[in-house]
Amino acid sequence: MVARAPRKKMYRSMQGRMIDIEKLRAANESVQAVGNMNVNARGDELGAGGQIVTPKETIIKKYYEQPKGMASDAPARSKSMTVPQTKAVETKAVETKKVATPKVATPKVAAKKTATPKKGIDEALDGLE
Numbered sequence: 001m002v003a004r005a006p007r008k009k010m011y012r013s014m015q016g017r018m019i020d021i022e023k024l025r026a027a028n029e030s031v032q033a034v035g036n037m038n039v040n041a042r043g044d045e046l047g048a049g050g051q052i053v054t055p056k057e058t059i060i061k062k063y064y065e066q067p068k069g070m071a072s073d074a075p076a077r078s079k080s081m082t083v084p085q086t087k088a089v090e091t092k093a094v095e096t097k098k099v100a101t102p103k104v105a106t107p108k109v110a111a112k113k114t115a116t117p118k119k120g121i122d123e124a125l126d127g128l129e
Contacts, residue, residue: 008020008022008023009021009022025041028041029041029042030042032046032050040052042056043056043059044056044059045059106127
């Protein structure tokens with residue numbers, strides 16, 4: 001029996017055309033990808049003018065050198081996490097002076113004898129007029 005060649009992955013577009021995605025990817029490998037990552041469609045890091053700075057192979061190699069979940073010896077931040085020392089603040093006892101409040105002369109009203117004492121709002125509004 002003769003081994004068959006692997007079938008190409010063909011897709012039918014919405015307009016009914018047959019598209020070979022692998023051929024399309026290979027043709028546009030060096031085109032800069034859309035976005036702010038500065039990479040081409042293949043995954044290479046690009047510098048000024050679209051020149052390849054770091055190829056995809058070295059990026060992948062660097063990624064797999066350190067296994068996931070393994071802590072690195074280098075600190076995450078270059079600054080040391082020190083607690084700032086606080087200064088002791090002396091508090092002074094503040095003396096409060098009593099200020100004499102002027103007494104307001106209230107007019108004396110002849111009290112009328114009423115059968116029931118006022119309550120609530122009537123009592124509060126009694127002296128205001």
